[in-house]
Amino acid sequence: MFSAPKFLGSSAASARPARAAVLLVNLGTPDAPTPSAVRRYLDEFLSDPRVIEKPRWLWQLILKLVILNIRPRRSAHAYARIWTAQGSPLLVQSQALTDALDRQLKSACAGPVSVHLAMTYGAPALRDVVAALNADGVRRLVVLPLYPQYSATSTGAAIDALADALKTLRWPPELRTIGDYHDDPAHIDALAQSVLAHWERHGRADRLLLSFHGIPQSYVEAGDPYLAQCRATADLLAKRLELPREQCLLAFQSRVGREEWLKPYTDATLRDLAASGVGSVQVLCPGFAVDCLETLEEIAMENRALFLEAGGKRYEYIPALNDEAAQVAALAALVRRHTQGWAEFAPGEGGGDAA
Ligand SMILES: C=CC1=C(C)c2cc3[nH]c(cc4nc(cc5[nH]c(cc1n2)c(C)c5CCC(=O)O)C(CCC(=O)O)=C4C)c(C)c3C=C
Ligand SMILES: [Fe+2]
Ligand SMILES: [Fe+2]
Numbered sequence: 220m221f222s223a224p225k226f227l228g229s230s231a232a233s234a235r236p237a238r239a240a241v242l243l244v245n246l247g248t249p250d251a252p253t254p255s256a257v258r259r260y261l262d263e264f265l266s267d268p269r270v271i272e273k274p275r276w277l278w279q280l281i282l283k284l285v286i287l288n289i290r291p292r293r294s295a296h297a298y299a300r301i302w303t304a305q306g307s308p309l310l311v312q313s314q315a316l317t318d319a320l321d322r323q324l325k326s327a328c329a330g331p332v333s334v335h336l337a338m339t340y341g342a343p344a345l346r347d348v349v350a351a352l353n354a355d356g357v358r359r360l361v362v363l364p365l366y367p368q369y370s371a372t373s374t375g376a377a378i379d380a381l382a383d384a385l386k387t388l389r390w391p392p393e394l395r396t397i398g399d400y401h402d403d404p405a406h407i408d409a410l411a412q413s414v415l416a417h418w419e420r421h422g423r424a425d426r427l428l429l430s431f432h433g434i435p436q437s438y439v440e441a442g443d444p445y446l447a448q449c450r451a452t453a454d455l456l457a458k459r460l461e462l463p464r465e466q467c468l469l470a471f472q473s474r475v476g477r478e479e480w481l482k483p484y485t486d487a488t489l490r491d492l493a494a495s496g497v498g499s500v501q502v503l504c505p506g507f508a509v510d511c512l513e514t515l516e517e518i519a520m521e522n523r524a525l526f527l528e529a530g531g532k533r534y535e536y537i538p539a540l541n542d543e544a545a546q547v548a549a550l551a552a553l554v555r556r557h558t559q560g561w562a563e564f565a566p567g568e569g570g571g572d573a574a
Pocket of ligand 1: 246247248270271294307309366370432435475506507510513
């Protein structure tokens with residue numbers, strides 16, 4: 220027997236005035252720093268064909284029989300090193316950014332605008348958040364994945380989850396999506412300001428290393444614009460900081476598996492720098508809007524130990540922009556440029572986006 224489709228909706232929704240919302244989307248994180256919670260998270264994340272482009276049945280066999288029996292314990296240990304009383308840093312910092320952007324847009328926009336957070340994997344699930352906004356009468360939605368550089372593995376996966384969520388709605392909202400903001404001048408300026416503020420407090424190091432999350436090399440060869448966008452961000456930032464290109468290096472972290480990923484690798488670069496007598500390094504991760512496992516554990520802890528053990532003398536991690544005013548202002552302006560013609564986002568009594 221065929222069953223009729225069940226679309227979500229609210230009888231009250233059509234009676235309410237149009238409302239507009241912004242949805243920030245990040246990757247997702249486990250519910251707890253335990254092997255069982257990490258296993259659930261990795262199972263969902265690594266089952267996504269956007270993330271792992273291998274034949275389905277073969278990958279599911281490897282994932283279920285090998286990866287999910289080994290990695291959760293190791294990753295849970297890493298999560299435990301950075302877990303806070305409020306929870307996973309990725310969730311805590313993403314929520315703080317969401318709240319700050321909500322305040323900023325409420326004060327700058329003419330209409331009723333609110334900002335919400337959803338995750339591609341885990342909670343708060345994109346499907347649940349979109350359904351709740353729809354039931355609440357939101358008729359205009361702008362979706363901003365928190366990845367400055369587009370990759371099919373991150374932004375593409377978020378858009379897939381959004382499309383799945385929309386399929387469940389009887390009356391989906393009008394939609395604008397933001398694909399990337401890797402060369403947005405206000406974003407570059409926010410990154411530059413954070414480096415300048417760090418230099419002000421700590422002085423400069425011999426090298427500034429810009430470390431981005433890696434992806435398999437084959438994805439770039441198949442057309443993913445990620446590498447080009449990382450390079451463009453690095454070039455713009457070096458120019459804005461007036462740093463000679465040889466002092467500002469680009470590298471890729473967080474490699475998983477045996478396949479070739481984007482090079483140079485961050486850990487190998489740090490080892491080579493120490494071996495060649497470079498004493499001090501400052502590391503910035505411009506691909507991460509907020510701090511998370513990959514910045515706080517891999518970069519600020521693991522790679523620090525690696526650099527110092529290889530003979531380096533000074534290693535500093537420059538934190539992600541998180542809910543800093545400059546990032547909030549840059550994202551507010553980005554959202555408003557993508558909502559041209561939507562009256563709710565027009566300048567309100569507060570005027571523009573105060574930096
Ligand atoms: C194995 C394939 C992976 C691809 C491709 C990938 C791309 C990618 N990831 C991010 C952002 C983040 N990744 C994070 C964690 C993380 N990433 C992978 C694997 C791939 N990522 C794994 C297995 C994990 C989990 C941790 C671990 O077991 O090592 C995170 C942090 C999540 C957190 O909870 O803090 C972020 C953020 C981007 C931007 C990207 C492509 C450009
Ligand atoms: Fe990742
Ligand atoms: Fe990692």
